[in-house]
Amino acid sequence: MSPDLVGLIGVIAILVLFLLRVQIGITMLVVGFVGYWYLVNWNAALSVVGMVPFASASNYGLSVLPLFILMGLFLAYGGLGRDIFQAVDAWFRHVRGGLAISTIGACAAFAAVSGSATATAATIGSIALPEMKRYGYADSMATATVAVAGTLGILIPPSTVLVIYGILTEQSIGQLLIAGIIPGFMLAGMMMLTIYFQVRIKPSMAPTQKQLPWKAKFVSLKKIWPILVIFLLVMGGMYTGFFTPTEAAAFGAFTSLIFAIVTRQFSRKVLTSSLDQTVRTTAMLFLILIGAMVFSRFLAVTRLPYDLTEMIAALEISRYAVMLIIIFSLVVLGCFIEGISIMVLTLPVLYPLILELGFDGIWFGILLVVLLNIGMITPPVGINVFVTAGIAKDVPLMTIFRGIVPLLITMIVFCIILLFFPQIATFLPNLMRG
Numbered sequence: 001m002s003p004d005l006v007g008l009i010g011v012i013a014i015l016v017l018f019l020l021r022v023q024i025g026i027t028m029l030v031v032g033f034v035g036y037w038y039l040v041n042w043n044a045a046l047s048v049v050g051m052v053p054f055a056s057a058s059n060y061g062l063s064v065l066p067l068f069i070l071m072g073l074f075l076a077y078g079g080l081g082r083d084i085f086q087a088v089d090a091w092f093r094h095v096r097g098g099l100a101i102s103t104i105g106a107c108a109a110f111a112a113v114s115g116s117a118t119a120t121a122a123t124i125g126s127i128a129l130p131e132m133k134r135y136g137y138a139d140s141m142a143t144a145t146v147a148v149a150g151t152l153g154i155l156i157p158p159s160t161v162l163v164i165y166g167i168l169t170e171q172s173i174g175q176l177l178i179a180g181i182i183p184g185f186m187l188a189g190m191m192m193l194t195i196y197f198q199v200r201i202k203p204s205m206a207p208t209q210k211q212l213p214w215k216a217k218f219v220s221l222k223k224i225w226p227i228l229v230i231f232l233l234v235m236g237g238m239y240t241g242f243f244t245p246t247e248a249a250a251f252g253a254f255t256s257l258i259f260a261i262v263t264r265q266f267s268r269k270v271l272t273s274s275l276d277q278t279v280r281t282t283a284m285l286f287l288i289l290i291g292a293m294v295f296s297r298f299l300a301v302t303r304l305p306y307d308l309t310e311m312i313a314a315l316e317i318s319r320y321a322v323m324l325i326i327i328f329s330l331v332v333l334g335c336f337i338e339g340i341s342i343m344v345l346t347l348p349v350l351y352p353l354i355l356e357l358g359f360d361g362i363w364f365g366i367l368l369v370v371l372l373n374i375g376m377i378t379p380p381v382g383i384n385v386f387v388t389a390g391i392a393k394d395v396p397l398m399t400i401f402r403g404i405v406p407l408l409i410t411m412i413v414f415c416i417i418l419l420f421f422p423q424i425a426t427f428l429p430n431l432m433r434g
Helices: 003-019 024-039 042-057 060-077 080-092 098-114 117-134 139-154 160-169 173-179 181-201 214-240 245-262 268-302 304-314 319-334 339-356 361-375 383-391 397-420 423-433
Strands: none
Touching (some): 003 024, 003 339, 024 339, 042 268, 060 080, 060 117, 060 245, 098 181, 117 139, 139 160, 160 173, 160 268, 160 339, 160 361, 173 245, 173 361, 181 397, 268 304, 304 339, 319 361, 361 423
């Protein structure tokens, strides 16, 4: 068989094993090893499997992952999610649909210290959903808002997904994290406007509430000073070059620990739970990355990514037409496969093509994350929908999926805007490069 055909069979094998619910890291590791053995030889395959795990795990840039995860867990256990929601609600509650708008704002704020979409949806959802139910919000709007806004957790930095993208593509992790700031908060603003116009068209979906005095509004901000301070110091330190990404993550984790102690939310249980969850999550991500690296070595031997790139580049069609095909394909994949799995599976093939077409690698990282976010709310996988359904157990899944449609359209529109105005993602990184 030709190397290209072997590579294609390898991709199909991974998809089949994934659908059989084999862990994606193990799947890529096994397929990559067997494929490399077939195309080269047994000793070379053993050499790859021997070197790649150490080379991947010893990558200094990966130390960002456990530190950012730990930072978010310390703050979550410190009760920051509740404080964020109450503060944002104090400012928007008098607007029709204010609780839903506040939920989006709270998710955006919590995302700035979390880095996880599911954690953001679970933390803010457990606080916001009972409140929206108590005030008579339509179930479809309340649950859809939590599910969709939770996806901001992997777009607004610190984002574990952007860190993994940076490792896989050898892009600057610092620039990727900074690149997520404007798109993340811009998308959050578009979601808020969607809710605002939705309830203007159909007022029965959400009531209004009594406006709080200005003094109460400003008092509510006292409890969320840590998020502003930590975000500005961590991101500002990276932007100015004062911190490397790893130093910024370490500083964020340390200040989060201090916050938990100061707010008297710290205990042995909080410490052990945070460390245990950090180790488990990091180990899972490392296994995925090691598998992805072995599979990438296999694909490099097949030359499938390069031949595909040359074939598409030779076609006389607009690069934007090619990009639209890529976007459509990723959205379809997102309906069936979890986000990180899509990224590690497709990047070895797509990334060389993206660069060949003349697109910016940092920009594509942000676009890819938004597309993965869409996959997190579309059936049948829609992991954030299932997280939300786990909180609102009395709301049918189809009700949540129906409620998502307006916000899903908003995310698709944002992708189109990002496609034709890449400066939204590249403006801040370009200033860093300068």
